[in-house]
Amino acid sequence: RKEVEQDPGPFNVPEGATVAFNCTYSNSASQSFFWYRQDCRKEPKLLMSVYSSGNEDGRFTAQLNRASQYISLLIRDSKLSDSATYLCVVKSGYSGGSNYKLTFGKGTLLTVNP
């Protein structure tokens, strides 16, 4: 099982739609979770962190279910400018020590159509 798995999409939605992305992770000891956004032929950039209680940033809502090892991102009232690839990212430690790494999912491609 891959460390971080996402539905690759593509998701094609009309402007104004609500769309949800899901992500599962295999390491139950993972500590922190993030969503990054990557525009076509650009570098990934942090969209938002994911907190245990769930968190919202404008039209974006992120949720975490540790028991199911599942993360989600909800985009409400989608805009043309939301078209991008959304990457699920999991931070986990190495066995022993204090080293950490970020593992990226392959991403979910979203296209918002006029």
Place this chain on the structure above:
Amino acid sequence: DARVTQTPRDKVTEMGQEVTMRCQPILGHNTVFWYRQTMMQGLELLAYFRNRAPLDDSGMPKDRFSAEMPDATLATLKIQPSEPRDSAVYFCASGSYSAVSGGALGELFFGEGSRLTVL
């Protein structure tokens, strides 16, 4: 506006040639990562440095790839000899890690990437 700088932006080379990619992390960041991105595999971690010391390079093909940080302002990734399967976008990313806070590594700042094509 602080940013990670990578060179070259684009590189086309022939199989067997040496390729060196360079990265200047954001000043003050003590953690540097090299990732490779392809359509098939997504973003794969190649190497990871903290305070210039290599912590993990298990994702890197050891026989042909090498990564170093000769100083705090420069990270390099070298491929020798290059092969067509090395064609990908190589990203460098930097971040801050604080041992005091138990590992505050969260946001990574990525460079614009080096697009490598090996013919």
